[in-house]
Amino acid sequence: MVTSQGSNLKELLAKDEQFLSSALYRVFHIVTEKGEGPYLYTTEGVKYLDLTSGIGVTQLGHCHPEVVKAAQEQLSQLIHISCVTHHPGNIKLAEKIADILPGDLDNTFFCNSGAEAVDGSIKLSRYVNPGRPNIVAFRGSFHGRTLGSTALSSSKSLHRINYDPLLAGINFVDFPNCWKCPVFKDPSSCELECMDLLTRMFKLNLPPESISAIIIEPIVGEGGYVPSPNHRFNYLKELRKICDEYNILLIFDEVQSGIGRTGKWFACEHYGVVPDVITIAKGIANGLPMGAFSTRKKLMSLMPPASHGSTFGGNPVSCAAAQKTLEIIQRDRLLDYVFKTGSELMKHFQSELEKKVKVRGYGLMIGLEFTDKEKVEKVIDLCFKEKMLLLSAGTEQKVIRFIPPLNIEKNILFDAADKIINIIKKT
Ligand SMILES: Cc1ncc(COP(=O)(O)O)c(C=O)c1O
Known part of the structure; x- marks a missing residue:
């Protein structure tokens, strides 16, 4: 289980446990209070790159000013x-x-x-x-x-x-x-x-x-x-x-x-x-x-x-x-951008990780399938330590899903991908 430290955090999480239904599972035990573009900020001011888009929701990033x-x-x-x-x-x-x-x-x-x-x-x-x-x-x-x-x-x-x-x-x-x-x-x-x-x-x-x-x-x-x-x-x-x-x-x-x-x-x-x-x-x-x-x-x-x-x-x-x-x-012609960028990203994942994962998807709905669930958990945990949020998927939880905002800047996306690729190579 992914955890984070901090006194204020401990207090908040204790109250969360006391007053909120335990039926709702949370993936990361941090408390976020602000979102801006592809980033989330915790109550302790730590910045995370959100590659989950709140499970495929914030297509234009968090709190897009025009929205x-x-x-x-x-x-x-x-x-x-x-x-x-x-x-x-x-x-x-x-x-x-x-x-x-x-x-x-x-x-x-x-x-x-x-x-x-x-x-x-x-x-x-x-x-x-x-x-x-x-x-x-x-x-x-x-x-x-x-x-x-x-x-x-x-x-x-x-x-x-x-x-x-x-x-x-x-x-x-x-x-x-x-x-x-x-x-x-x-x-x-x-x-x-x-x-x-x-x-x-x-x-x-x-x-x-x-x-x-x-x-x-x-x-x-x-x-x-x-x-x-x-x-x-x-x-x-x-x-x-x-x-x-x-x-x-x-x-x-x-x-x-x-x-x-x-x-x-x-x-x-x-x-x-x-x-x-x-x-x-x-x-x-x-x-x-x-x-x-x-x-x-x-x-x-x-x-x-x-x-x-x-x-x-x-x-x-x-x-x-x-x-x-x-x-x-x-x-902003995001459909073309998403298709082109996603295709490039999948090629990049495939060429760097050929033997480690199966890459599939369309646009920025990309899945990386691993051989076992433990590897997925480890990679997600290591990415979390590098301040990147990723989710798993699959009936056996053997897939990491990549669902960044549609308008994420290419350099941010590929920098994150390279960090993830390095983590996967070492895992
Ligand atoms: C394909 C699909 N259908 C339906 C749902 C349910 O959507 P909601 O959580 O908004 O009820 C989801 C949620 O993940 C989904 O992925």
């Missing part, structure tokens, strides 16, 4: 209105989101988090496909902590202990992981045999006519930063065909991979596949709470007024922050 200003201006104008009236902030934002969504997706429901976005998308699937009680989700994926999204998640069984009965009708199939093929094929010569896992299930025990939705992360996040196949075969394209054939709603959970993280607005654009629903959260408001699920108006309209709701969802302050965040990503 702060937009939120502050909104704070003095109108903080809360809920569904009591309409307000311009979420109308404008929904229009902006329609502009960046892939294909013909154009209609959005706002909530407060990724898990709520996922739950909402499942409710939508019940309206689109009434009388179809089943859902397919992928083993190794993570969709959140509400009871609904927990039922869809399978990145760690710890997340599910004691919570049964969860949402019924969830059927898991192995994620098409080319780094650990579920059907033991070599990705350079396979014929996408992993797709048989799904089609066999259709034949043996799960009639496709009973399925309302299939939910998948185009790039698995918590489960280990694993992109779905996109080399000789495009798994998502095949999934799209299956969903079209059987009128199954295809949901892409882009809570972690969306909003520019991979060098496109949404990761599914790398695959040229448009889902029926996209879930959004994390990076959209650069740290203010916001979630959303987006679909086509024709589908969303199947949910009658008041069939779903949220007191705080789409609140004016989060909307103002999100509007500014999206504007800046566009204005």
